[in-house]
Amino acid sequence: MTTIAYKDGVIAYDSRQTRNDRIVSDNAPKCQVVDGVSFFLSGxxxxxxxxxxxxxxxxxxxPVECSGYVVDGGKLLLVGHDDKTGIWRQELDPSNPDAIGSGSAYALAAMGMGASAEDAVRAAMRWDIYTGGKVVTFRVPG
Known part of the structure; x- marks a missing residue:
């Protein structure tokens, strides 16, 4: 899976891609930009x-088995897909830290202790085998 964390206007994420219990790559891109909308996906x-x-x-x-953060027009959204209702979106409060993915509990705990989004992903890399590679950051415009 992956770990994607948000805090103080910064989205941070790892570059590991896994398949079942195997590491496929530690250089996988996690940000996709489509029509000016940035997607940071996990799953x-x-x-x-x-x-x-x-x-x-x-x-x-x-069924769609992934979710993630979207930056669209300066707004930060959490998006996912429900098999019955389709796409769902939730605008996030930019003042609240948040994290998704397999290492999200570690990242949230780290941010709760004062870590930045980038350092929170590093903390998740220490404990979550599905989080690894490099840490990449993105500053949310606004």
Whole structure:
């Protein structure tokens, strides 16, 4: 999976991609920009295109097993897909730290202790085998 953390206007994420219990890559891109909208996704890589398509209005017949953060027009959103209702979006309060993915509990605990989003992902890398590689950051415009 992965760890993606948000705090103080910064999204940080690792670069590890896994398949089942194996590391596929420690250089996987986790940010995709489509029509000026930035997607930071966690979950099944094979479902990322379906979630992005659903965000822009295309319905998905199959289950979509990923979720993530979206930066659209300066707004930070949490997005996912429900098999019954389709895409869902939740605008996040930019003053609250947040994290998703397999290492999210470690990242949230680190941020609760004062760590930045970047350092929170590093903390998750220490304990979560599905989080690794490099830490990449993105500053949310605004």
């Amino acid at each position: 099944a890589v094979c479902d990322e295109k379906a979630l992005i398509a659903a965000y822009f209005g295309t319905q998905s017949a199959a």
